[in-house]
Amino acid sequence: MPAIMKNFRRSRLPPPVKWLCVFWALMCSLGLSACGAADKTLTPTFHAEGNPPLLSDWGVVGITGGELALGSDVLAYDLNTPLFTDYAHKLRTVWMPAGTSATYHPTDSFEFPVGTIISKTFYYPKGETAGEVLKSEIVEPAPLDLSKYRLIETRILANRAEGWVALPYVWDADQSEAHLKRIGDIKHLTLVSDAGAENFPYVVPNANQCAGCHATNATTKQLLPIGPKARHLNKNYGANEVGQLEAWQAAGYLNESLKNEAEIQKAAVWNDPDYSLDARARSYLDINCAHCHNKVGPADTSGLHFEPETETGVHLGLCKSPIAAGSGTGGRPFDIVPGDPESSITVYRMQATDPSEMMPELGRSLAHAEGVELIREWVTGLEGDCG
Amino acid sequence: MGAYQFAKRGLLAASVIGLTLTACAPSETGTSADADLSYQETLQTQLLDAKPGDVITIPEGVFSFDRSLSLTVDGVTIRGAGMDKSILSFKGQITGAEGLLVTASDFTIENLAIEDTRGDALKINEGENIIIRGVRTEWTGGPKTSNGAYGIYPVQTTNVLMEDNVAIAASDAGLYIGQSKNVVVRRNRVERNVAGIEIENTVDADVYDNIATGNTGGILVFNMPNLPQDGRRTRVFNNKVYENNHKNFGHKGTPVASVPAGSGIMVNSNDQVEIFGNEIRDNRTANIILSSVYSANYADQEAVEGYDPYPEAIYIYDNELSGGGDKPDGADLKALKLLKFGIGGSLPHILWDGFEDTGKWIDGKMPDDLRICINNGDLEILNADGPNKYKDPSVQPAADYACDHEKLPAVALASAG
Numbered sequence: 001m002p003a004i005m006k007n008f009r010r011s012r013l014p015p016p017v018k019w020l021c022v023f024w025a026l027m028c029s030l031g032l033s034a035c036g037a038a039d040k041t042l043t044p045t046f047h048a049e050g051n052p053p054l055l056s057d058w059g060v061v062g063i064t065g066g067e068l069a070l071g072s073d074v075l076a077y078d079l080n081t082p083l084f085t086d087y088a089h090k091l092r093t094v095w096m097p098a099g100t101s102a103t104y105h106p107t108d109s110f111e112f113p114v115g116t117i118i119s120k121t122f123y124y125p126k127g128e129t130a131g132e133v134l135k136s137e138i139v140e141p142a143p144l145d146l147s148k149y150r151l152i153e154t155r156i157l158a159n160r161a162e163g164w165v166a167l168p169y170v171w172d173a174d175q176s177e178a179h180l181k182r183i184g185d186i187k188h189l190t191l192v193s194d195a196g197a198e199n200f201p202y203v204v205p206n207a208n209q210c211a212g213c214h215a216t217n218a219t220t221k222q223l224l225p226i227g228p229k230a231r232h233l234n235k236n237y238g239a240n241e242v243g244q245l246e247a248w249q250a251a252g253y254l255n256e257s258l259k260n261e262a263e264i265q266k267a268a269v270w271n272d273p274d275y276s277l278d279a280r281a282r283s284y285l286d287i288n289c290a291h292c293h294n295k296v297g298p299a300d301t302s303g304l305h306f307e308p309e310t311e312t313g314v315h316l317g318l319c320k321s322p323i324a325a326g327s328g329t330g331g332r333p334f335d336i337v338p339g340d341p342e343s344s345i346t347v348y349r350m351q352a353t354d355p356s357e358m359m360p361e362l363g364r365s366l367a368h369a370e371g372v373e374l375i376r377e378w379v380t381g382l383e384g385d386c387g
Numbered sequence: 388m389g390a391y392q393f394a395k396r397g398l399l400a401a402s403v404i405g406l407t408l409t410a411c412a413p414s415e416t417g418t419s420a421d422a423d424l425s426y427q428e429t430l431q432t433q434l435l436d437a438k439p440g441d442v443i444t445i446p447e448g449v450f451s452f453d454r455s456l457s458l459t460v461d462g463v464t465i466r467g468a469g470m471d472k473s474i475l476s477f478k479g480q481i482t483g484a485e486g487l488l489v490t491a492s493d494f495t496i497e498n499l500a501i502e503d504t505r506g507d508a509l510k511i512n513e514g515e516n517i518i519i520r521g522v523r524t525e526w527t528g529g530p531k532t533s534n535g536a537y538g539i540y541p542v543q544t545t546n547v548l549m550e551d552n553v554a555i556a557a558s559d560a561g562l563y564i565g566q567s568k569n570v571v572v573r574r575n576r577v578e579r580n581v582a583g584i585e586i587e588n589t590v591d592a593d594v595y596d597n598i599a600t601g602n603t604g605g606i607l608v609f610n611m612p613n614l615p616q617d618g619r620r621t622r623v624f625n626n627k628v629y630e631n632n633h634k635n636f637g638h639k640g641t642p643v644a645s646v647p648a649g650s651g652i653m654v655n656s657n658d659q660v661e662i663f664g665n666e667i668r669d670n671r672t673a674n675i676i677l678s679s680v681y682s683a684n685y686a687d688q689e690a691v692e693g694y695d696p697y698p699e700a701i702y703i704y705d706n707e708l709s710g711g712g713d714k715p716d717g718a719d720l721k722a723l724k725l726l727k728f729g730i731g732g733s734l735p736h737i738l739w740d741g742f743e744d745t746g747k748w749i750d751g752k753m754p755d756d757l758r759i760c761i762n763n764g765d766l767e768i769l770n771a772d773g774p775n776k777y778k779d780p781s782v783q784p785a786a787d788y789a790c791d792h793e794k795l796p797a798v799a800l801a802s803a804g
């Protein structure tokens with residue numbers, strides 16, 4: 001049970017500690033670092049309405065003792081293959097009110113109870129200077145040591161009676177609090193890797209743009225979580241490497257509905273060579289594209305579908321002419337030309353960074369070189385020709 | 388509570404100091420120092436907070452944006468002071484595939500301009516009862532391949548009125564109506580786009596009283612394969628379509644990149660299209676082009692299941708046709724013109740690629756209700772003989788196409804009055 005804050009609950013603190021808190025508060029007011037909201041109890045609070053101005057109002061993640069920690073009963077989770085967001089690391093959490101649980105679904109997002117709070121914190125390993133962040137594949141589980149990591153933003157998805165709402169919170173420069181920024185934001189960062197340093201605008205989406213991905217059905221326009229589907233969650237996670245779905249059940253977050261499932265889908269890990277190339281590529285396209293590119297999504301206008309069940313054929317892009325790609329074609333004839341990634345629009349749009357050309361349209365300013373390489377390999381191996 | 392309050396105050400102070408520090412260090416937030424982005428926050432906040440029935444007013448002035456705007460609330464009106472007075476400039480845009488993205492119904496936008504977006508200027512994706520009126524979309528540097536694709540782009544919308552708009556220099560279509568139903572497009576001016584107006588995979592569209600000039604192709608009625616909806620029933624009438632001779636600056640691979648410069652009105656693979664009462668002149672490839680997907684360079688020859696690639700039940704009458712055909716685009720058409728009509732000659736007003744669905748033939752020809760009918764006085768039609776690899780193009784008299792279709796009913800759209 002990740003009750004990280006237990007020892008910090010004010011009600012349990014003896015008076016000397018209280019004074020220590022006051023001392024810390026004073027030190028904070030003098031502008032010293034390493035303090036922040038040390039005194040705030042991290043207890044998740046669901047807000048049935050309104051737009052809470054501070055991330056700490058939700059209490060699902062917060063700063064304590066120089067770390068980003070989880071609130072009581074908050075469960076961190078991970079996905080087999082994640083959406084690419086400019087090489088940002090992501091800490092995903094879920095919390096549900098006591099006595100409530102989600103209902104399993106074999107293919108779609110789980111059905112969550114009203115009151116569910118999902119969070120995703122985007123962060124990077126720190127570089128040498130303030131604007132520098134590091135490209136790194138190694139992701140540590142929470143809590144996150146803020147001497148090593150820089151927090152950029154935390155997005156909240158809260159399930160209200162009228163449906164899910166999405167709210168983006170941007171972390172202050174001093175990393176003590178994240179403030180609601182419904183109109184989004186741009187952070188100018190430098191990504192440092194072995195290959196060198198690259199400046200880029202890290203874009204925090206506005207609240208409507210959250211719907212640009214999370215309204216996976218363009219007709220109902222209802223927001224839904226994307227990651228918490230069986231196939232994405234079906235993996236081991238955490239220090240003890242326990243199965244995530246079991247962990248959700250143990251935490252009471254997944255009801256009996258899971259028990260009857262004979263077989264649970266599992267999405268391939270995009271960069272794990274133990275999976276087939278096809279499975280890895282399709283998993284990557286699923287999580288990065290299918291929230292729009294599905295039969296009822298915002299990109300159904302294109303006739304290009306990247307859901308796992310799309311058969312290899314014209315709707316997967318093979319020999320399919322573009323519809324409204326504009327400059328996104330890169331002068332190439334078809335979405336996917338089997339055997340020829342250099343003639344495939346999909347590959348072009350993945351490596352593009354111009355907003356009028358790139359795919360996905362939102363959520364990145366950099367190209368995901370490793371992801372592009374995966375799709376390039378996959379296209380190379382596809383059979384057929386476009387005549 | 389004491390400690391808690393202290394802590395809170397401490398936090399506040401800390402964040403104030405944080406702010407001060409940020410102000411001293413080079414700012415990480417915000418962009419393009421010369422542009423005033425302050426209105427961006429105001430307008431996007433209004434769009435986020437909008438309630439059905441709200442009217443969001445854009446004052447006079449030029450306002451800069453570095454990110455896309457978006458609206459998801461039904462029943463909202465965005466109203467400026469005029470297409471040359473309230474200008475939303477996206478010259479410094481860093482992110483977003485359009486200027487304004489609307490995913491909502493009962494939406495009206497009027498009397499403003501959207502300039503220099505990286506991608507599309509105004510996109511409306513799924514919604515009904517849409518009015519776009521007096522909006523100018525423009526790339527101020529003139530026609531360039533690097534311009535955004537579409538000026539005004541409603542897609543999968545129903546009951547759409549687009550009137551009195553101006554669209555300039557889009558690298559695809561100035562006004563692009565895709566996969567929609569029940570649409571009126573009138574009194575717009577489209578110039579120097581690749582396609583002026585493009586009606587694509589749309590059912591029931593009336594396109595009238597528009598001016599299309601200086602585009603690569605003036606008015607296009609297209610059907611594309613592999614989409615959820617095939618288009619039919621479009622009336623194109625009383626438009627002025629002249630001098631659409633701009634070099635094609637579309638992106639290679641896009642459907643419009645195959646449109647020859649000098650195309651007036653072009654029907655590709657669409658059915659039940661009625662073209663009448665238009666003034667069509669001086670379009671140097673042809674004033675009217677009828678074609679199938681097979682003569683467009685964007686498709687292979689393979690049949691797509693459920694897709695009808697032939698233009699059928701086309702009805703052309705009472706248009707005023709003059710000039711044009713004198714300098715067709717593309718080597719094949721140039722050679723053909725020289726061969727058939729000589730150096731000083733011109734291609735006929737109407738050019739047809741000659742593809743038809745032989746599977747539907749009765750006694751070796753198309754049944755009456757699917758024919759191309761032309762009742763436009765004394766003119767010639769060039770049949771390019773596409774099915775025989777363009778080997779034997781022929782000039783045919785209008786009499787060969789003399790027939791009539793039942794006229795299509797006017798689109799009934801409440802907002803169009």
